[in-house]
Amino acid sequence: MWSNLPFDVLAKIFSFLSPDSLARARSTCRHWNACVDTYPIATSFILLSLHHRAWFLALPTRNRGEHCYVHNPVIDNWHLLSLDFLPDPVRPVASIGALILVRPTNCTVLQLALCNPFTRQFRYLPMSNISRTNPAVGVVTLDSVQHGPNPNFRVYVAGGMSEAPRGGAMYELKLEMYDSMDDTWHVVGFVPTEFAVRLTVWTPNESVYSNGVLYWMTSARAYSVMGYEIDGHRWRGFGVPMADKLEFAALLCRNGGLTLVGGASEGEACIWELKEGDRWGLIQKVPMEMGRKLLGGKRSWVSIKCVGSEEAIYLYKELGSGMVVWREMEEKARWAWFWIEGCHSIGGNQVPNLPIKGVFLRPNLFPFTF
């Protein structure tokens, strides 16, 4: 048999397969069957996901609740995942390992839920003690990946408007925290009024946790950053380079440090890192050619979005427009630029070029018990 590959080579090929594809490979012939049984760890997709890159999940911003699209960075292809298990259409807030923290969109008051789009598990978190609209939400993942597939986490809610004691609404100054370990909300501090107002009016898109501080950036220009030092209960604010010129900006965590990605009109998109004294240092520029390819002939960065995991930064637009990626290579401390083709068709069926919101996941199939 010409394809009698040696076991260890076969095991390597199997390690790239999803669990059900591996199950089918196992029942093809005696040789492959024996290989899967001899190398259970080496062929385990689950173990692979702990060491490999995060997957990019694209959630359509319109027509929510039908499907989402996920890109497998290991073999560079797109999958379709059904979202019919969601009781309501949702908007993503943050990702926690394999789970996504989401907000149902039909609710004006803040309600949060957890879901795993691969296992189709969904669960509402208990409501916070104080009912509020338009607050900023921040997430801190507690355990490292080694502790188990679904790490413990804390959700911080700051700002927003709540009901005033004598009717009407007021800016909510109490800072609340949800702890996954005891499944309850606690009031843990206060937000100074100026920050509470900024967090409510400019409701930030994501939070970034870096070195003990939870950061939020205003959602439009002129961009500015607010940081909450969790242990010291201290708030501070600082500016951003070209704050009023950037057409898009995103805050993310790269290698543990706070990173800013932004693009100004007619210019290049740049990446800055926060240094000592809350100053920003330019570390990279998006290669001109790739930037132009992503913009697709337009000169404005307005429709560009950005999202990052610890080991990669993705700039994207719509589902089919492709993505510009800056990623850490196998040999650590070296980062390189790549282009990822957009999703045009899956399994022979054409996919519409939808506007999307991207989120990173480290997929696993473990049920979560929060």
Place this chain on the structure above:
Amino acid sequence: MMKSYIWLQTADGSIQQVEQEVAMFCPMICHEVIQKGMGSSKNYAISLPQRVNPAMLSLILDYCRFHQVPGRSNKERKSFDEKFIRMDTKRLCELTSAADSLQLKPLVDLTSRALARIIEGKSPEEIREIFHLPDDLTEEEKLEPLKNTTDDPRIRLLNRLYAKKRKELKERQKLKVTVSCFCFYFLTLRLKKSVLMIVQLMISCHLLMETMEILKG
């Protein structure tokens, strides 16, 4: 400046010389040259592992020749890789095997992923057809429950399906035994020849149908 060459011998006995920097890109060849001082002349040609035939060696050297050049950009390398792996599955398997024997990890990685993409999402029949694998597992072995240490819901479903099919298989086998016993009983009774013939016909038809069912399922 004289170019240095390394002498390599494939399992079929043919010997060729290859530019040093290209050959040294393979860890196994590198080891033979540095640790054992082999490859410097025709008489001391490095014997390559059996899995590396001349065709595979040529492909691997093409890969090495391109990638050993230090100045290439990631874009160029990726573009080369994408074009390089466009070959039929059989060659891809042979190449993976050959690259593995030469310890050329980046190429093994590239080809393994390509093969995984081919396998992903296909049924066992389709996989057997593409890879020319023998259908040598029994029905029971194919329907064996899968180890589900992570409580994967998809594997749980598959196992439930397999349990159902295994049950059906057992029922049919029990029926087969009953029918053959019945047949034997009739034979020993020495019934009238014509009746016996009809009964035998009925039984063999039934058995045939059973076999058809099992083959289908």
